[in-house]
Amino acid sequence: xxxxxxxxxxxxxxxxxxxxxxxxxxxxxxxxxxxxxxxxxxxxxxxxxxxxxxxxxxxxxxxxxxxxxxxxxxxxxxxxxxxxxxxxxxxxxxxxxxxxxxxxxxxxxxxxxxxxxxxxxxxxxxxxxxxxxxxxxxxxxxxxxxxxxxxxxxxxxxxxxxxxxxxxxxxxxxxxxxxxxxxxxxxxxxxxxxxxxxxxxxxxxxxxxxxxxxxxxxxxxxxxxxxxxxxxxxxxxxxxxxxxxxxxxxxxxxxxxxxxxxxxxxxxxxxxxxxxxxxxxxxxxx
Amino acid sequence: xxxxxxxxxxxxxxxxxxxxxxxxxxxxxxxxxxxxxxxxxxxxxxxxxxxxxxxxxxxxxxxxxxxxxxxxxxxxxxxxxxxxxxxxxxxxxxxxxxxxxxxxxxxxxxxxxxxxxxxxxxxxxxxxxxxxxxxxxxxxxxxxxxxxxxxxxxxxxxxxxxxxxxxxxxxxxxxxxxxxxxxxxxxxxxxxxxxxxxxxxxxxxxxxxxxxxxxxxxxxxxxxxxxxxxxxxxxxxxxxxxxxxxxxxxxxxxxxxxxxxxxxxxxxxxxxxxxxxxxxxxxxxxxxxxxxxxxx
Amino acid sequence: xxxxxxxxxxxxxxxxxxxxxxxxxxxxxxxxxxxxxxxxxxxxxxxxxxxxxxxxxxxxxxxxxxxxxxxxxxxxxxxxxxxxxxxxxxxxxxxxxxxxxxxxxxxxxxxxxxxxxxxxxxxxxxxxxxxxxxxxxxxxxxxxxxxxxxxxxxxxxxxxxxxxxxxxxxxxxxxxxxxxxxxxxxxxxxxxxxxxxxxxxxxxxxxxxxxxxxxxxxxxxxxxxxxxxxxxxxxxxxxxxxxxxxxxxxxxxxxxxxxxxxxxxxxxxxxxxxxxxxxxxxxxxxxxxxxxxxxxxxxxxxxxxxxxxxxxxx
Numbered sequence: 001x002x003x004x005x006x007x008x009x010x011x012x013x014x015x016x017x018x019x020x021x022x023x024x025x026x027x028x029x030x031x032x033x034x035x036x037x038x039x040x041x042x043x044x045x046x047x048x049x050x051x052x053x054x055x056x057x058x059x060x061x062x063x064x065x066x067x068x069x070x071x072x073x074x075x076x077x078x079x080x081x082x083x084x085x086x087x088x089x090x091x092x093x094x095x096x097x098x099x100x101x102x103x104x105x106x107x108x109x110x111x112x113x114x115x116x117x118x119x120x121x122x123x124x125x126x127x128x129x130x131x132x133x134x135x136x137x138x139x140x141x142x143x144x145x146x147x148x149x150x151x152x153x154x155x156x157x158x159x160x161x162x163x164x165x166x167x168x169x170x171x172x173x174x175x176x177x178x179x180x181x182x183x184x185x186x187x188x189x190x191x192x193x194x195x196x197x198x199x200x201x202x203x204x205x206x207x208x209x210x211x212x213x214x215x216x217x218x219x220x221x222x223x224x225x226x227x228x229x230x231x232x233x234x235x236x237x238x239x240x241x242x243x244x245x246x247x248x249x250x251x252x253x254x255x256x257x258x259x260x261x262x263x264x265x266x267x268x269x270x271x272x273x274x275x276x277x278x279x280x281x282x283x284x285x286x
Numbered sequence: 287x288x289x290x291x292x293x294x295x296x297x298x299x300x301x302x303x304x305x306x307x308x309x310x311x312x313x314x315x316x317x318x319x320x321x322x323x324x325x326x327x328x329x330x331x332x333x334x335x336x337x338x339x340x341x342x343x344x345x346x347x348x349x350x351x352x353x354x355x356x357x358x359x360x361x362x363x364x365x366x367x368x369x370x371x372x373x374x375x376x377x378x379x380x381x382x383x384x385x386x387x388x389x390x391x392x393x394x395x396x397x398x399x400x401x402x403x404x405x406x407x408x409x410x411x412x413x414x415x416x417x418x419x420x421x422x423x424x425x426x427x428x429x430x431x432x433x434x435x436x437x438x439x440x441x442x443x444x445x446x447x448x449x450x451x452x453x454x455x456x457x458x459x460x461x462x463x464x465x466x467x468x469x470x471x472x473x474x475x476x477x478x479x480x481x482x483x484x485x486x487x488x489x490x491x492x493x494x495x496x497x498x499x500x501x502x503x504x505x506x507x508x509x510x511x512x513x514x515x516x517x518x519x520x521x522x523x524x525x526x527x528x529x530x531x532x533x534x535x536x537x538x539x540x541x542x543x544x545x546x547x548x549x550x551x552x553x554x555x556x557x558x559x560x561x562x563x564x565x566x567x568x569x570x571x572x573x574x575x576x577x578x579x580x581x582x
Numbered sequence: 583x584x585x586x587x588x589x590x591x592x593x594x595x596x597x598x599x600x601x602x603x604x605x606x607x608x609x610x611x612x613x614x615x616x617x618x619x620x621x622x623x624x625x626x627x628x629x630x631x632x633x634x635x636x637x638x639x640x641x642x643x644x645x646x647x648x649x650x651x652x653x654x655x656x657x658x659x660x661x662x663x664x665x666x667x668x669x670x671x672x673x674x675x676x677x678x679x680x681x682x683x684x685x686x687x688x689x690x691x692x693x694x695x696x697x698x699x700x701x702x703x704x705x706x707x708x709x710x711x712x713x714x715x716x717x718x719x720x721x722x723x724x725x726x727x728x729x730x731x732x733x734x735x736x737x738x739x740x741x742x743x744x745x746x747x748x749x750x751x752x753x754x755x756x757x758x759x760x761x762x763x764x765x766x767x768x769x770x771x772x773x774x775x776x777x778x779x780x781x782x783x784x785x786x787x788x789x790x791x792x793x794x795x796x797x798x799x800x801x802x803x804x805x806x807x808x809x810x811x812x813x814x815x816x817x818x819x820x821x822x823x824x825x826x827x828x829x830x831x832x833x834x835x836x837x838x839x840x841x842x843x844x845x846x847x848x849x850x851x852x853x854x855x856x857x858x859x860x861x862x863x864x865x866x867x868x869x870x871x872x873x874x875x876x877x878x879x880x881x882x883x884x885x886x887x888x889x890x891x892x893x894x895x896x
Binding site: 019023024027037109113119277 | 637657
């Protein structure tokens with residue numbers, strides 16, 4: 001005798017899996033984007049914007065009569081802040097807060113078994129949770145990038161916005177930074193999703209990744225290629241200052257940087273999807 | 287209630303004196319850590335460097351061994367302020383940070399998650415005793431890898447070099463002690479406050495890591511773009527506060543190259559910021575460590 | 583019955599490092615209500631988690647109605663699971679909680695909503711459905727977990743300590759729900775430490791201790807296999823006369839007269855033989871028997887004989 005569920009639930013197939021994927025992404029997004037869970041990542045996303053806006057306002061207030069601040073100078077400041085603060089700390093910790101919790105959070109709240117008992121392939125679950133995390137982090141930090149970018153027009157005045165964006169390099173630069181932001185979320189997201197799934201205590205690998213990315217300027221060129229920062233830095237449209245004692249390496253060409261990050265993220269996601277098939281639920285003490 | 291009267295026998299034996307009860311909490315605070323391989327391996331690594339430093343000091347003073355090993359004295363490090371700062375204290379302070387990440391966030395979080403705080407505080411323990419016990423466990427651990435080996439190494443050098451060296455380098459001993467305690471205070475207060483407010487250990491650990499690194503990035507960015515007369519933004523960065531206060535304590539006992547990239551901040555304001563940071567953490571602790579919990 | 587109707591464990595062992603979870607378990611659990619009984623750490627939850635695919639066996643093979651637990655797409659359709667952990671995804675209402683996992687399973691929105699309501703009504707939580715689960719009482723949380731487990735109409739329901747936290751009224755309702763559920767050829771696997779309820783409820787029991795299955799089957803069958811003498815209480819007018827006849831039987835090992843003179847208590851190695859002879863004795867002696875009560879063909883007694891303790895499996 002067939003149970004009622006088997007009458008109305010379609011047979012397993014790509015159409016059903018696509019529907020499951022959409023549903024899980026929606027459920028996860030609703031959980032990630034509401035409530036206190038989002039607060040740390042939101043603060044990390046808003047802080048650089050506040051800083052750039054404050055700087056813009058102070059510069060504008062302190063302008064000497066007759067001074068005309070240049071948008072190009074402001075773009076350089078944005079590039080510095082973007083690389084040293086937004087990418088290095090805000091996106092890193094924001095992604096850690098969001099992606100580590102995708103599986104580890106469910107283990108800590110002892111609710112992962114609800115997902116595992118759903119008639120869903122675990123690989124679909126990994127992909128859905130990753131997409132939900134990516135959408136959350138991507139939207140948050142795209143907000144940071146766009147709002148931070150807008151703040152650079154405060155000193156020169158927003159009448160510069162139109163010409164710089166439409167007739168100058170503004171739109172191209174902004175689009176590049178938004179692209180880098182999504183790539184960063186993709187790369188760090190894949191790493192942290194896998195770390196949150198594979199490690200009972202994810203802080204150890206997280207601290208290692210942070211230290212590795214932190215010493216990136218001082219690494220020899222060969223080892224630099226093993227850090228996400230190297231590829232993201234290579235994509236930056238505006239050059240930024242490097243520490244005095246750092247070892248200089250050739251930036252990776254754009255196709256290598258983008259392709260490398262995409263391939264790296266896919267490989268890490270593949271590992272997570274392969275590993276989850278054997279994952280056991282152990283609600284030990286956390 | 288005759289049955290009750292017949293069967294109930296209150297404890298009449300000796301009790302731990304009130305003033306010493308924090309030691310009981312401290313003794314159990316790290317009990318489960320000794321079974322952790324990561325903790326033990328980290329502790330061994332943290333204690334290895336002082337052993338190596340002791341060997342270097344010993345070698346430096348053992349002419350016969352040096353000639354046997356055919357090592358030229360000039361090839362060995364000088365045992366001076368730089369050695370104690372860059373070779374001993376800074377690595378040990380990183381080790382202390384690592385050990386705090388492992389241990390600190392668990393101290394109160396574990397009790398909160400298990401609903402054990404009311405059980406603790408239903409005993410003849412005050413909130414102050416409870417916090418003191420938990421803090422003592424962490425402070426003891428961090429002391430064992432910072433100022434205790436630092437002072438032992440200083441003592442070893444003094445004993446091998448003679449009383450003249452000790453008298454000349456007394457400030458070095460004070461700096462080792464002071465800088466270690468500053469870092470221990472910052473780490474203990476931050477991690478205890480976080481562990482009282484964040485229920486899950488990995489989340490608390492991530493917060494602690496973020497609080498010790500993200501403000502540094504912000505401080506750099508603020509100083510860069512606001513072009514302030516001094517690096518005031520580092521007042522919010524615990525690691526930079528340590529660097530400034532440490533430089534103040536070591537003073538001219540080390541050469542100026544050790545202070546490359548030192549934030550430009552008045553020393554007094556750095557000390558004041560450390561004091562305020564610790565006070566804020568203690569306030570957060572007193573708000574959260576209670577014998578009851580409001581469940582929403 | 584074919585293996586596709588049963589939950590089959592074939593020489594299954596599970597070790598947590600060096601710690602034994604369950605060892606060499608071979609079972610074929612038929613449809614109906616099956617209770618897993620055993621003290622803490624006996625391996626009940628491990629066995630449940632193994633059949634739900636939440637744990638992987640170290641060795642051995644498991645099939646749930648012919649489906650491997652490693653195939654979540656098929657297993658999730660066939661099995662509903664209610665964990666012992668009182669935990670939920672944060673921020674959801676009762677209705678939202680049940681509906682969310684139906685949507686994740688792939689049900690369309692209207693169908694998911696209909697099924698969620700149906701399941702919630704079935705566990706008697708319709709009035710509280712739109713309140714946050716975090717604000718539910720312990721009993722309500724147990725019931726909403728149950729609603730989530732049954733909402734997709736699985737053929738196997740696995741419930742780890744499902745009666746915990748329920749008040750007597752709710753217990754009775756939930757037990758009635760279990761009976762109703764298992765009526766249509768479906769399987770209900772429960773673990774419980776409230777033995778008299780297990781006894782009332784179960785078609786068969788699996789007794790576990792220290793990772794081993796020590797007995798399985800219907801409770802009277804299991805009792806029959808136990809070599810311990812069986813206890814029977816008789817209330818009658820002339821117990822002395824009856825006792826004199828009973829002690830002559832080889833399989834009767836002990837007879838005790840009640841202090842009030844209105845009955846006796848006996849222990850026999852052959853209960854069936856005793857019942858067969860009792861009628862003859864009564865007729866021959868002209869006795870008036872008021873009641874014959876087997877005292878230990880319940881799960882409590884079987885538990886006590888096989889595992890020891892006072893029957894608190896908890």
